[in-house]
Amino acid sequence: MEIAKDAAATGAAPARDGRVPVVELIATEKTYPSGTRALDAIDLAVGEGEFVTLLGPSGCGKSTLLKIIAGLTAPSAGRVRWWQQGFEAVGEPGRRLAMVFQEATLMPWARVHRNVSLPLDLAGAERAAAERAVRSALELVGLEAFARHFPRELSGGMQMRASIARALVTAPNLLLMDEPFGALDEITRNNLDAELAELWRRRSLTVAFVTHSIYEAVFLSTRVAVMSARPGRVVREVAIDEPVPRRESFRVSQRFAAYCKALSELLAEASAPVGAQN
Amino acid sequence: MGRLAAGQRFARIAAPVLVGVVMVVLWHTLVKAFDVPKYLVPSPLDVATALVQDWALLSRSLLVTMKVTLLAFACATVLGTLIAFLFAQSRWIEASFFPYAVLLQVTPIVAIAPLIIIWVEDIEAALVLCATIVAIFPIISNTTLGLRSVNPGLADLFRMHRASRLQTLMRLRIPSAAPYFFGGLRISSGLALIGAVVAEFVAGTGGHAAGLAYQILQAGFQLNIPRLFAALLLITVAGVLLFLAMAWLSRLALGRWHESELAHET
Numbered sequence: 001m002e003i004a005k006d007a008a009a010t011g012a013a014p015a016r017d018g019r020v021p022v023v024e025l026i027a028t029e030k031t032y033p034s035g036t037r038a039l040d041a042i043d044l045a046v047g048e049g050e051f052v053t054l055l056g057p058s059g060c061g062k063s064t065l066l067k068i069i070a071g072l073t074a075p076s077a078g079r080v081r082w083w084q085q086g087f088e089a090v091g092e093p094g095r096r097l098a099m100v101f102q103e104a105t106l107m108p109w110a111r112v113h114r115n116v117s118l119p120l121d122l123a124g125a126e127r128a129a130a131e132r133a134v135r136s137a138l139e140l141v142g143l144e145a146f147a148r149h150f151p152r153e154l155s156g157g158m159q160m161r162a163s164i165a166r167a168l169v170t171a172p173n174l175l176l177m178d179e180p181f182g183a184l185d186e187i188t189r190n191n192l193d194a195e196l197a198e199l200w201r202r203r204s205l206t207v208a209f210v211t212h213s214i215y216e217a218v219f220l221s222t223r224v225a226v227m228s229a230r231p232g233r234v235v236r237e238v239a240i241d242e243p244v245p246r247r248e249s250f251r252v253s254q255r256f257a258a259y260c261k262a263l264s265e266l267l268a269e270a271s272a273p274v275g276a277q278n
Numbered sequence: 279m280g281r282l283a284a285g286q287r288f289a290r291i292a293a294p295v296l297v298g299v300v301m302v303v304l305w306h307t308l309v310k311a312f313d314v315p316k317y318l319v320p321s322p323l324d325v326a327t328a329l330v331q332d333w334a335l336l337s338r339s340l341l342v343t344m345k346v347t348l349l350a351f352a353c354a355t356v357l358g359t360l361i362a363f364l365f366a367q368s369r370w371i372e373a374s375f376f377p378y379a380v381l382l383q384v385t386p387i388v389a390i391a392p393l394i395i396i397w398v399e400d401i402e403a404a405l406v407l408c409a410t411i412v413a414i415f416p417i418i419s420n421t422t423l424g425l426r427s428v429n430p431g432l433a434d435l436f437r438m439h440r441a442s443r444l445q446t447l448m449r450l451r452i453p454s455a456a457p458y459f460f461g462g463l464r465i466s467s468g469l470a471l472i473g474a475v476v477a478e479f480v481a482g483t484g485g486h487a488a489g490l491a492y493q494i495l496q497a498g499f500q501l502n503i504p505r506l507f508a509a510l511l512l513i514t515v516a517g518v519l520l521f522l523a524m525a526w527l528s529r530l531a532l533g534r535w536h537e538s539e540l541a542h543e544t
Contacts, residue, residue, distance in 0.1 A: 072434050091440060099438055105431035109453045109535045118449075122439045150535050 019047030021084065022174045022206050023069050028078035030064050037231040038064045041078060044225055044234055046174070046208050051200055053209045053217040054234075055263065056227030057271060062210045063102075065232065066178050069208060070099050082174075098172035100180045104159035106151040106166075112138070113147040116166045123170075137165040140199060157188040168199070177209045181216070193219055194248065201244050214267070218259040219251060226263060228270035235270040238263060320504040325511065328504035336493060336505075340512050343474055343489040346402065347516070350409030351470035355463065357410070358417025365418070366425035366451070376422075383415040387473055391480035405477045405489075412473030416465040424458025425451050457536050460528035467520040475513060 023046050030039040038061040046052045054062040067073040068080060071087050082090050082097075089095050098119070106115045114121075116137055120130040138144045141161040151159055160180060167175055181189040197220055200207055211217055217224045218240055225234045240259060242250065250256055302322050308314075309321040316324055329336065361379070365372040391408050398404035428450055436446050478491030488496075490509045497506035 067434075070434075070438055072437060097438065099435070101431045101434070103431060105429060105435060107432060107450075107453065109456070109532075118435075119439050121449075122436070122441045122445055152535060152537075 019049065021045045022048050022050075022082070023208070024081045024084075025065075025068070026079040026081070028065075028068060028075045028080055030061065030068065030073070031076045039068075039075075040231040040233040042232070042234055044237075046206060048173075048206050049204055051205075051207045051209065051220055051222045053211060053221040053224045054227055055211060055214065055217045055224050055267070056232065057229050057267070058212060060227045060229050061232030062227055063178050066099075066176050066208060066210050069174075070097060070176050094173055096170050096172045097174050097176065098167035098170055099176040100160075100163050100167045100178065102179045102182055104151065104156075104163040106159060106162055108151055110150075111147065112143060112149050112151065112154070112162050115151065115162060116147075116169050118166060119170045133169050133171075134165075137169040140168060140203075141165045141195070156184055157192060160184065160192060164196070164199075168203075171203075173206060175205050175207045177207060179210050179212070182211070182213075189213075189216070190251075196220065197244070197246055214260050214263045215251070217263065218256055219246060224263060226266045226270060233270075236266050238266070317501045317503050320507055324504040325507040328502075329508040329511065332505050332508060336490070336508060336512060339488050339490045339493045339509070340516065343471075343478065343491070343513070344516060346405045346409055346474040346478070346489065347471045347520070349406045350413055350473060351467055351520075353406065353410040354413035354417055354466055354470060358414045358462070358466070359421055359459070361414075361418050362421030362425060362455075365422045372422065379415060379418050382411055387412050387476050388480060391477050395477075395481050401481060405474060405481060408477035408480075409470050409473030412476070413466045413470035416462040416469065417459070418462075420458045420462030420465075421455055424455030427458065428454045457532055460524070460531060464521060464524040464528065467524045468517055471513070471517050471520060 025042050025044045027041040027043060029041050031037045054065060056062050064073060068075050071090060083095050090097055113134060117130055117134045120133060138147055141164050143161050143165060181192050193216055209220060221240050224238045226236045228235050306321050309319055387408055394407055395404045398407060432450055436450055475491045478489040490513050493509045494506050
Protein backbone atom coordinates (compact mmCIF):
# COMPACT_ATOMS: atom_id res chain seq x y z
CA MET A 1 0.00 0.00 0.00
CA GLU A 2 1.96 2.91 -1.31
CA ILE A 3 -0.08 5.57 0.40
CA ALA A 4 0.43 4.18 3.85
CA LYS A 5 4.15 3.73 3.43
CA ASP A 6 5.18 6.25 6.05
CA ALA A 7 2.40 5.18 8.31
CA ALA A 8 4.50 3.56 11.02
CA ALA A 9 3.47 4.85 14.40
CA THR A 10 5.53 7.89 15.19
CA GLY A 11 5.30 7.27 18.90
CA ALA A 12 5.89 10.03 21.36
CA ALA A 13 8.55 11.67 19.28
CA PRO A 14 7.90 15.38 18.86
CA ALA A 15 5.65 15.99 15.92
CA ARG A 16 7.24 15.53 12.55
CA ASP A 17 8.69 18.16 10.24
CA GLY A 18 10.29 19.86 13.21
CA ARG A 19 6.92 21.37 14.13
CA VAL A 20 6.42 22.45 17.69
CA PRO A 21 4.24 19.88 19.41
CA VAL A 22 1.09 21.50 20.70
CA VAL A 23 0.03 18.46 22.66
CA GLU A 24 1.78 15.17 23.31
CA LEU A 25 0.34 12.03 24.83
CA ILE A 26 2.96 9.73 26.30
CA ALA A 27 1.76 6.22 27.16
CA THR A 28 -1.56 7.75 28.19
CA GLU A 29 -4.06 5.22 29.53
CA LYS A 30 -7.56 5.45 30.85
CA THR A 31 -9.30 2.90 33.02
CA TYR A 32 -12.60 3.90 34.59
CA PRO A 33 -13.29 3.20 38.27
CA SER A 34 -15.77 0.56 37.11
CA GLY A 35 -12.82 -1.34 35.64
CA THR A 36 -13.70 -0.56 32.03
CA ARG A 37 -10.52 -0.06 30.12
CA ALA A 38 -11.18 2.77 27.68
CA LEU A 39 -7.69 3.49 26.40
CA ASP A 40 -4.57 1.37 26.13
CA ALA A 41 -1.22 3.17 26.21
CA ILE A 42 -1.59 5.93 23.62
CA ASP A 43 1.34 7.75 22.09
CA LEU A 44 0.32 10.64 19.94
CA ALA A 45 1.53 14.12 19.18
CA VAL A 46 -0.18 16.99 17.41
CA GLY A 47 2.13 19.57 15.86
CA GLU A 48 1.39 23.20 15.27
CA GLY A 49 -0.72 23.75 12.16
CA GLU A 50 -1.65 20.09 11.82
CA PHE A 51 -5.13 18.70 11.34
CA VAL A 52 -5.00 15.36 13.12
CA THR A 53 -8.03 13.09 13.06
CA LEU A 54 -8.72 10.24 15.44
CA LEU A 55 -10.62 7.69 13.39
CA GLY A 56 -12.20 4.63 14.95
CA PRO A 57 -15.37 2.68 15.60
CA SER A 58 -17.90 3.77 18.23
CA GLY A 59 -16.72 3.07 21.74
CA CYS A 60 -13.02 3.04 20.90
CA GLY A 61 -12.33 5.78 23.42
CA LYS A 62 -11.61 8.52 20.91
CA SER A 63 -13.90 10.96 22.69
CA THR A 64 -12.25 10.05 25.99
CA LEU A 65 -8.90 10.79 24.40
CA LEU A 66 -10.13 14.20 23.31
CA LYS A 67 -11.45 14.90 26.82
CA ILE A 68 -8.03 14.04 28.23
CA ILE A 69 -6.45 16.50 25.81
CA ALA A 70 -9.05 19.08 26.87
CA GLY A 71 -8.08 18.58 30.49
CA LEU A 72 -11.62 17.50 31.35
CA THR A 73 -10.64 13.94 32.24
CA ALA A 74 -7.44 12.88 33.98
CA PRO A 75 -5.58 9.91 32.48
CA SER A 76 -5.11 6.97 34.82
CA ALA A 77 -1.53 6.42 33.65
CA GLY A 78 0.96 8.10 31.37
CA ARG A 79 1.51 11.77 30.74
CA VAL A 80 0.05 14.59 28.73
CA ARG A 81 2.08 17.65 27.81
CA TRP A 82 0.62 20.86 26.43
CA TRP A 83 3.13 23.11 24.74
CA GLN A 84 5.71 20.96 26.47
CA GLN A 85 4.32 21.90 29.87
CA GLY A 86 1.70 20.81 32.37
CA PHE A 87 -1.97 21.80 32.24
CA GLU A 88 -1.34 24.97 34.27
CA ALA A 89 0.11 26.56 31.16
CA VAL A 90 -3.11 26.09 29.22
CA GLY A 91 -5.27 29.16 28.88
CA GLU A 92 -2.48 31.71 28.69
CA PRO A 93 -2.20 33.75 25.51
CA GLY A 94 -0.79 31.57 22.76
CA ARG A 95 -1.88 28.44 24.62
CA ARG A 96 -5.62 28.50 24.36
CA LEU A 97 -7.82 25.45 23.97
CA ALA A 98 -11.31 25.36 22.57
CA MET A 99 -13.66 22.48 22.05
CA VAL A 100 -16.62 21.74 19.81
CA PHE A 101 -18.84 18.97 21.13
CA GLN A 102 -20.91 16.28 19.42
CA GLU A 103 -23.96 18.44 19.83
CA ALA A 104 -24.03 22.18 19.43
CA THR A 105 -24.30 22.53 23.24
CA LEU A 106 -25.58 26.08 23.13
CA MET A 107 -27.30 27.75 26.05
CA PRO A 108 -30.98 27.65 24.94
CA TRP A 109 -31.83 30.71 27.03
CA ALA A 110 -29.23 32.93 25.39
CA ARG A 111 -29.18 34.47 21.94
CA VAL A 112 -26.52 33.37 19.46
CA HIS A 113 -24.50 36.49 20.19
CA ARG A 114 -24.31 35.79 23.91
CA ASN A 115 -23.57 32.12 23.31
CA VAL A 116 -20.63 32.97 21.12
CA SER A 117 -19.24 35.54 23.52
CA LEU A 118 -19.46 33.15 26.50
CA PRO A 119 -15.76 32.18 26.60
CA LEU A 120 -14.80 35.85 26.53
CA ASP A 121 -17.38 36.75 29.19
CA LEU A 122 -16.09 34.00 31.47
CA ALA A 123 -12.55 35.28 31.02
CA GLY A 124 -13.72 38.81 31.82
CA ALA A 125 -12.64 40.18 28.44
CA GLU A 126 -12.93 43.88 27.72
CA ARG A 127 -16.32 44.65 26.16
CA ALA A 128 -15.36 46.44 22.97
CA ALA A 129 -12.71 43.88 22.10
CA ALA A 130 -15.12 41.05 22.90
CA GLU A 131 -17.76 42.65 20.68
CA ARG A 132 -15.30 42.79 17.76
CA ALA A 133 -14.21 39.19 18.33
CA VAL A 134 -17.80 37.94 18.43
CA ARG A 135 -18.69 39.80 15.26
CA SER A 136 -15.73 38.45 13.37
CA ALA A 137 -16.32 34.90 14.64
CA LEU A 138 -19.94 35.10 13.49
CA GLU A 139 -18.81 36.40 10.13
CA LEU A 140 -16.37 33.51 9.78
CA VAL A 141 -19.16 30.97 10.07
CA GLY A 142 -21.66 33.06 8.10
CA LEU A 143 -24.04 33.74 10.98
CA GLU A 144 -23.69 37.51 11.26
CA ALA A 145 -27.37 37.93 10.38
CA PHE A 146 -28.47 35.58 13.17
CA ALA A 147 -26.75 37.14 16.17
CA ARG A 148 -30.10 38.08 17.74
CA HIS A 149 -31.71 34.68 17.24
CA PHE A 150 -32.23 32.05 19.86
CA PRO A 151 -30.57 28.66 19.21
CA ARG A 152 -33.92 26.90 18.75
CA GLU A 153 -34.70 29.21 15.86
CA LEU A 154 -31.70 27.86 13.92
CA SER A 155 -31.34 24.64 11.94
CA GLY A 156 -29.03 21.90 13.20
CA GLY A 157 -26.29 22.97 10.81
CA MET A 158 -26.55 26.61 11.85
CA GLN A 159 -26.46 25.67 15.52
CA MET A 160 -23.24 23.79 14.83
CA ARG A 161 -21.85 26.87 13.09
CA ALA A 162 -22.67 28.93 16.16
CA SER A 163 -20.88 26.33 18.26
CA ILE A 164 -17.81 26.63 16.02
CA ALA A 165 -17.97 30.42 16.23
CA ARG A 166 -17.97 30.12 20.02
CA ALA A 167 -14.88 27.92 19.80
CA LEU A 168 -13.09 30.30 17.43
CA VAL A 169 -13.93 33.48 19.33
CA THR A 170 -10.90 33.14 21.62
CA ALA A 171 -8.60 32.48 18.63
CA PRO A 172 -7.64 29.08 20.10
CA ASN A 173 -4.21 27.62 19.50
CA LEU A 174 -5.60 24.12 19.62
CA LEU A 175 -9.13 23.36 18.50
CA LEU A 176 -10.65 20.07 19.66
CA MET A 177 -13.65 18.73 17.77
CA ASP A 178 -15.58 15.68 18.92
CA GLU A 179 -17.60 14.34 15.97
CA PRO A 180 -19.02 17.82 15.49
CA PHE A 181 -21.06 17.02 12.38
CA GLY A 182 -22.07 13.47 13.28
CA ALA A 183 -25.70 14.36 13.91
CA LEU A 184 -26.17 16.26 10.64
CA ASP A 185 -27.32 15.06 7.26
CA GLU A 186 -24.64 14.24 4.72
CA ILE A 187 -25.14 17.30 2.53
CA THR A 188 -24.86 19.69 5.46
CA ARG A 189 -21.93 17.73 6.79
CA ASN A 190 -20.04 17.95 3.50
CA ASN A 191 -20.63 21.69 3.33
CA LEU A 192 -19.46 22.23 6.88
CA ASP A 193 -16.42 20.00 6.28
CA ALA A 194 -15.44 22.16 3.33
CA GLU A 195 -15.90 25.32 5.37
CA LEU A 196 -13.91 23.87 8.24
CA ALA A 197 -11.06 22.93 5.89
CA GLU A 198 -11.07 26.48 4.59
CA LEU A 199 -11.10 27.95 8.11
CA TRP A 200 -8.26 25.71 9.16
CA ARG A 201 -6.14 26.89 6.23
CA ARG A 202 -7.00 30.59 6.40
CA ARG A 203 -6.55 30.92 10.14
CA SER A 204 -3.63 28.47 10.45
CA LEU A 205 -5.52 26.49 13.07
CA THR A 206 -4.25 23.40 14.82
CA VAL A 207 -7.05 20.86 15.04
CA ALA A 208 -7.56 17.54 16.78
CA PHE A 209 -10.68 16.03 15.27
CA VAL A 210 -12.65 12.92 16.17
CA THR A 211 -14.86 11.08 13.70
CA HIS A 212 -16.00 7.65 12.64
CA SER A 213 -16.38 8.74 9.04
CA ILE A 214 -13.49 7.66 6.81
CA TYR A 215 -14.46 10.20 4.12
CA GLU A 216 -14.51 13.05 6.55
CA ALA A 217 -11.11 12.00 7.93
CA VAL A 218 -9.49 11.84 4.50
CA PHE A 219 -11.01 15.09 3.29
CA LEU A 220 -10.00 17.17 6.30
CA SER A 221 -6.84 15.77 7.79
CA THR A 222 -3.12 16.09 7.33
CA ARG A 223 -2.76 12.97 9.43
CA VAL A 224 -5.18 10.26 10.54
CA ALA A 225 -4.64 8.14 13.65
CA VAL A 226 -6.55 4.89 13.19
CA MET A 227 -7.87 3.50 16.46
CA SER A 228 -8.93 -0.01 17.39
CA ALA A 229 -12.06 -0.95 19.27
CA ARG A 230 -12.06 -0.96 23.07
CA PRO A 231 -9.65 -0.72 24.68
CA GLY A 232 -8.66 2.03 22.27
CA ARG A 233 -5.20 1.94 20.75
CA VAL A 234 -3.66 3.91 17.92
CA VAL A 235 -2.90 1.10 15.49
CA ARG A 236 -1.48 3.21 12.71
CA GLU A 237 -0.98 6.80 11.68
CA VAL A 238 -1.56 7.67 8.06
CA ALA A 239 -0.40 10.93 6.57
CA ILE A 240 -2.76 12.46 4.02
CA ASP A 241 -0.15 14.12 1.84
CA GLU A 242 -2.42 16.17 -0.33
CA PRO A 243 -2.16 19.81 -1.23
CA VAL A 244 -4.36 22.37 0.47
CA PRO A 245 -6.82 23.94 -0.08
CA ARG A 246 -8.70 20.77 -0.79
CA ARG A 247 -11.38 21.21 -3.39
CA GLU A 248 -14.61 19.34 -3.83
CA SER A 249 -12.92 17.58 -6.75
CA PHE A 250 -10.63 15.85 -4.24
CA ARG A 251 -13.62 13.93 -2.95
CA VAL A 252 -14.13 12.18 -6.27
CA SER A 253 -10.45 11.72 -7.13
CA GLN A 254 -8.78 8.33 -7.34
CA ARG A 255 -6.30 9.28 -4.65
CA PHE A 256 -9.19 10.04 -2.29
CA ALA A 257 -10.61 6.59 -2.98
CA ALA A 258 -7.20 5.01 -2.40
CA TYR A 259 -6.86 6.71 1.00
CA CYS A 260 -10.35 5.59 1.94
CA LYS A 261 -9.58 2.02 0.93
CA ALA A 262 -6.34 2.00 2.92
CA LEU A 263 -8.03 3.42 6.02
CA SER A 264 -10.99 1.07 5.86
CA GLU A 265 -8.62 -1.91 5.56
CA LEU A 266 -6.70 -0.67 8.58
CA LEU A 267 -9.94 -0.25 10.52
CA ALA A 268 -11.07 -3.76 9.61
CA GLU A 269 -7.68 -5.13 10.64
CA ALA A 270 -7.77 -3.24 13.92
CA SER A 271 -11.21 -4.55 14.78
CA ALA A 272 -10.51 -8.15 13.78
CA PRO A 273 -8.92 -9.47 17.00
CA VAL A 274 -11.75 -8.10 19.11
CA GLY A 275 -14.38 -8.81 16.49
CA ALA A 276 -16.06 -11.20 18.88
CA GLN A 277 -17.23 -8.21 20.89
CA ASN A 278 -19.37 -6.85 18.10
CA MET B 279 -54.44 28.66 8.66
CA GLY B 280 -56.55 31.45 10.11
CA ARG B 281 -59.46 29.08 10.32
CA LEU B 282 -57.31 26.52 12.11
CA ALA B 283 -56.09 29.09 14.63
CA ALA B 284 -59.67 30.22 15.22
CA GLY B 285 -60.70 26.62 15.71
CA GLN B 286 -57.99 26.11 18.28
CA ARG B 287 -58.94 29.25 20.11
CA PHE B 288 -62.51 27.99 20.20
CA ALA B 289 -61.35 24.67 21.59
CA ARG B 290 -59.27 26.36 24.28
CA ILE B 291 -61.66 29.05 25.47
CA ALA B 292 -65.17 28.71 24.11
CA ALA B 293 -65.51 24.95 24.60
CA PRO B 294 -64.85 24.90 28.37
CA VAL B 295 -67.05 27.99 28.78
CA LEU B 296 -69.83 26.21 26.93
CA VAL B 297 -69.47 23.16 29.18
CA GLY B 298 -69.66 25.43 32.22
CA VAL B 299 -72.82 27.16 30.98
CA VAL B 300 -74.48 23.83 30.22
CA MET B 301 -73.59 22.53 33.68
CA VAL B 302 -75.00 25.61 35.42
CA VAL B 303 -78.20 25.47 33.40
CA LEU B 304 -78.54 21.76 34.12
CA TRP B 305 -77.91 22.38 37.82
CA HIS B 306 -80.56 25.10 37.89
CA THR B 307 -83.09 22.98 35.98
CA LEU B 308 -82.61 19.92 38.18
CA VAL B 309 -82.86 21.89 41.42
CA LYS B 310 -86.10 23.52 40.20
CA ALA B 311 -87.53 20.37 38.67
CA PHE B 312 -87.10 18.28 41.82
CA ASP B 313 -87.88 21.22 44.08
CA VAL B 314 -84.71 20.65 46.15
CA PRO B 315 -84.74 22.85 49.28
CA LYS B 316 -82.22 25.68 49.45
CA TYR B 317 -80.56 24.30 52.59
CA LEU B 318 -79.60 21.12 50.72
CA VAL B 319 -78.64 22.28 47.25
CA PRO B 320 -79.16 25.93 46.37
CA SER B 321 -79.71 26.90 42.76
CA PRO B 322 -77.02 28.93 40.98
CA LEU B 323 -79.33 31.91 41.30
CA ASP B 324 -79.41 31.53 45.11
CA VAL B 325 -75.61 31.35 45.17
CA ALA B 326 -75.33 34.49 43.08
CA THR B 327 -77.78 36.29 45.34
CA ALA B 328 -75.84 35.25 48.43
CA LEU B 329 -72.64 36.43 46.82
CA VAL B 330 -74.09 39.88 46.20
CA GLN B 331 -75.90 40.22 49.52
CA ASP B 332 -73.01 38.96 51.65
CA TRP B 333 -70.35 40.63 49.57
CA ALA B 334 -69.14 42.88 52.39
CA LEU B 335 -68.63 39.91 54.68
CA LEU B 336 -67.25 37.55 52.04
CA SER B 337 -64.89 40.04 50.44
CA ARG B 338 -63.36 40.83 53.83
CA SER B 339 -62.83 37.11 54.42
CA LEU B 340 -61.44 36.69 50.94
CA LEU B 341 -58.85 39.36 51.70
CA VAL B 342 -57.88 37.59 54.92
CA THR B 343 -57.45 34.24 53.19
CA MET B 344 -55.57 35.77 50.26
CA LYS B 345 -53.23 37.59 52.61
CA VAL B 346 -52.34 34.33 54.38
CA THR B 347 -52.02 32.54 51.03
CA LEU B 348 -49.76 35.12 49.43
CA LEU B 349 -47.57 35.51 52.51
CA ALA B 350 -47.18 31.74 52.76
CA PHE B 351 -46.49 31.49 49.02
CA ALA B 352 -43.81 34.16 49.27
CA CYS B 353 -42.23 32.47 52.31
CA ALA B 354 -42.30 29.09 50.57
CA THR B 355 -40.73 30.53 47.44
CA VAL B 356 -37.92 32.34 49.23
CA LEU B 357 -37.20 29.62 51.79
CA GLY B 358 -37.67 26.78 49.32
CA THR B 359 -35.27 28.36 46.84
CA LEU B 360 -32.67 28.97 49.54
CA ILE B 361 -32.95 25.37 50.74
CA ALA B 362 -32.69 24.12 47.14
CA PHE B 363 -29.48 26.11 46.66
CA LEU B 364 -28.13 24.58 49.83
CA PHE B 365 -29.08 21.08 48.66
CA ALA B 366 -27.52 21.67 45.26
CA GLN B 367 -24.22 22.65 46.88
CA SER B 368 -23.42 19.14 48.00
CA ARG B 369 -24.86 15.68 47.81
CA TRP B 370 -24.12 15.28 51.51
CA ILE B 371 -26.32 18.16 52.55
CA GLU B 372 -29.07 16.93 50.30
CA ALA B 373 -28.80 13.33 51.52
CA SER B 374 -28.85 14.48 55.15
CA PHE B 375 -31.82 16.82 54.96
CA PHE B 376 -33.95 15.72 52.05
CA PRO B 377 -35.68 12.92 54.01
CA TYR B 378 -36.89 15.55 56.48
CA ALA B 379 -38.24 17.68 53.68
CA VAL B 380 -40.16 14.61 52.55
CA LEU B 381 -41.35 14.05 56.11
CA LEU B 382 -42.69 17.59 56.14
CA GLN B 383 -44.45 16.90 52.87
CA VAL B 384 -46.14 13.64 53.81
CA THR B 385 -47.33 14.68 57.29
CA PRO B 386 -50.94 15.86 56.89
CA ILE B 387 -51.14 19.52 57.79
CA VAL B 388 -54.43 19.00 59.68
CA ALA B 389 -52.47 16.75 62.05
CA ILE B 390 -49.80 19.31 62.93
CA ALA B 391 -51.81 22.49 62.57
CA PRO B 392 -53.27 22.29 66.13
CA LEU B 393 -49.73 22.11 67.54
CA ILE B 394 -48.54 25.04 65.50
CA ILE B 395 -51.58 27.06 66.51
CA ILE B 396 -50.80 26.36 70.18
CA TRP B 397 -47.11 27.15 69.82
CA VAL B 398 -47.35 30.27 67.71
CA GLU B 399 -49.18 32.94 69.62
CA ASP B 400 -50.03 35.22 66.71
CA ILE B 401 -52.80 33.37 64.90
CA GLU B 402 -52.06 34.88 61.51
CA ALA B 403 -48.40 33.89 61.79
CA ALA B 404 -49.52 30.37 62.69
CA LEU B 405 -51.75 30.20 59.62
CA VAL B 406 -48.96 31.46 57.38
CA LEU B 407 -46.58 28.89 58.87
CA CYS B 408 -49.03 26.05 58.20
CA ALA B 409 -49.61 27.12 54.62
CA THR B 410 -45.88 27.55 54.08
CA ILE B 411 -45.22 23.99 55.22
CA VAL B 412 -47.76 22.73 52.71
CA ALA B 413 -46.46 24.87 49.85
CA ILE B 414 -42.71 24.60 50.25
CA PHE B 415 -41.98 21.08 49.09
CA PRO B 416 -42.55 21.47 45.31
CA ILE B 417 -40.26 24.50 45.33
CA ILE B 418 -37.50 22.63 47.13
CA SER B 419 -37.67 19.46 45.06
CA ASN B 420 -38.17 21.13 41.68
CA THR B 421 -35.50 23.77 42.15
CA THR B 422 -32.98 21.23 43.47
CA LEU B 423 -33.66 19.01 40.49
CA GLY B 424 -33.32 22.00 38.17
CA LEU B 425 -30.04 23.16 39.66
CA ARG B 426 -28.68 19.67 39.03
CA SER B 427 -30.13 19.34 35.52
CA VAL B 428 -27.32 21.03 33.73
CA ASN B 429 -26.41 19.94 30.21
CA PRO B 430 -23.18 17.93 30.75
CA GLY B 431 -21.64 19.39 27.59
CA LEU B 432 -22.23 22.94 28.84
CA ALA B 433 -20.83 21.96 32.23
CA ASP B 434 -17.69 20.70 30.47
CA LEU B 435 -17.49 23.91 28.49
CA PHE B 436 -17.67 26.02 31.64
CA ARG B 437 -15.04 23.82 33.25
CA MET B 438 -12.76 24.13 30.24
CA HIS B 439 -12.97 27.88 30.37
CA ARG B 440 -12.25 27.78 34.07
CA ALA B 441 -15.50 29.41 35.10
CA SER B 442 -15.67 30.27 38.79
CA ARG B 443 -18.29 28.70 41.03
CA LEU B 444 -20.25 31.94 40.98
CA GLN B 445 -20.09 32.23 37.18
CA THR B 446 -21.27 28.65 36.80
CA LEU B 447 -24.11 29.30 39.20
CA MET B 448 -25.26 32.56 37.64
CA ARG B 449 -24.76 31.73 33.98
CA LEU B 450 -25.45 28.01 33.89
CA ARG B 451 -27.19 26.50 36.88
CA ILE B 452 -29.78 29.19 37.57
CA PRO B 453 -30.93 29.48 33.95
CA SER B 454 -31.00 25.68 33.67
CA ALA B 455 -33.12 25.51 36.82
CA ALA B 456 -35.59 28.19 35.74
CA PRO B 457 -38.12 25.93 33.94
CA TYR B 458 -38.18 23.54 36.92
CA PHE B 459 -38.51 26.43 39.36
CA PHE B 460 -41.52 27.85 37.53
CA GLY B 461 -43.08 24.41 37.42
CA GLY B 462 -42.69 24.25 41.19
CA LEU B 463 -44.15 27.72 41.53
CA ARG B 464 -47.37 26.70 39.78
CA ILE B 465 -47.94 23.72 42.04
CA SER B 466 -46.92 25.62 45.14
CA SER B 467 -49.30 28.54 44.53
CA GLY B 468 -52.27 26.19 44.64
CA LEU B 469 -50.93 24.38 47.69
CA ALA B 470 -50.47 27.67 49.56
CA LEU B 471 -54.19 28.37 49.14
CA ILE B 472 -55.14 24.86 50.24
CA GLY B 473 -52.80 25.18 53.22
CA ALA B 474 -54.29 28.51 54.21
CA VAL B 475 -57.86 27.19 54.04
CA VAL B 476 -57.06 24.00 55.94
CA ALA B 477 -55.21 25.92 58.65
CA GLU B 478 -58.16 28.32 59.00
CA PHE B 479 -60.47 25.35 59.41
CA VAL B 480 -58.34 23.99 62.23
CA ALA B 481 -57.91 27.37 63.88
CA GLY B 482 -61.56 28.25 63.45
CA THR B 483 -60.80 31.91 64.05
CA GLY B 484 -63.68 34.28 63.96
CA GLY B 485 -63.94 37.99 64.53
CA HIS B 486 -62.21 40.45 62.27
CA ALA B 487 -59.64 37.86 61.14
CA ALA B 488 -62.24 35.47 59.77
CA GLY B 489 -61.13 33.88 56.51
CA LEU B 490 -63.25 32.10 53.92
CA ALA B 491 -62.83 28.76 55.70
CA TYR B 492 -64.43 30.25 58.79
CA GLN B 493 -67.32 31.55 56.69
CA ILE B 494 -67.79 28.04 55.28
CA LEU B 495 -67.80 26.55 58.78
CA GLN B 496 -70.25 29.14 60.07
CA ALA B 497 -72.49 28.88 57.04
CA GLY B 498 -72.54 25.12 57.54
CA PHE B 499 -73.59 25.43 61.17
CA GLN B 500 -76.32 27.88 60.24
CA LEU B 501 -77.42 25.81 57.25
CA ASN B 502 -76.81 28.91 55.13
CA ILE B 503 -75.86 26.75 52.19
CA PRO B 504 -76.01 29.48 49.50
CA ARG B 505 -73.37 31.45 51.43
CA LEU B 506 -71.31 28.31 51.81
CA PHE B 507 -71.40 27.84 48.06
CA ALA B 508 -70.53 31.48 47.49
CA ALA B 509 -67.48 31.21 49.76
CA LEU B 510 -66.46 28.02 48.00
CA LEU B 511 -66.79 29.77 44.66
CA LEU B 512 -64.50 32.58 45.83
CA ILE B 513 -61.82 30.10 46.95
CA THR B 514 -61.98 28.34 43.60
CA VAL B 515 -61.77 31.55 41.63
CA ALA B 516 -58.83 32.71 43.75
CA GLY B 517 -57.02 29.42 43.10
CA VAL B 518 -57.58 29.64 39.36
CA LEU B 519 -56.39 33.26 39.27
CA LEU B 520 -53.25 32.33 41.19
CA PHE B 521 -52.54 29.52 38.77
CA LEU B 522 -53.07 31.79 35.77
CA ALA B 523 -50.76 34.41 37.28
CA MET B 524 -48.04 31.79 37.68
CA ALA B 525 -48.54 30.52 34.14
CA TRP B 526 -48.26 34.08 32.88
CA LEU B 527 -45.10 34.69 34.90
CA SER B 528 -43.59 31.47 33.60
CA ARG B 529 -44.36 32.41 30.02
CA LEU B 530 -42.89 35.84 30.57
CA ALA B 531 -39.64 34.34 31.83
CA LEU B 532 -39.28 31.30 29.59
CA GLY B 533 -41.44 32.07 26.59
CA ARG B 534 -38.55 33.06 24.40
CA TRP B 535 -36.63 29.83 24.71
CA HIS B 536 -38.20 26.99 26.59
CA GLU B 537 -40.11 24.14 24.92
CA SER B 538 -42.85 24.04 27.54
CA GLU B 539 -43.90 27.56 26.63
CA LEU B 540 -43.23 27.39 22.92
CA ALA B 541 -46.03 24.92 22.43
CA HIS B 542 -48.50 27.79 22.82
CA GLU B 543 -47.18 29.59 19.77
CA THR B 544 -48.22 27.15 17.11
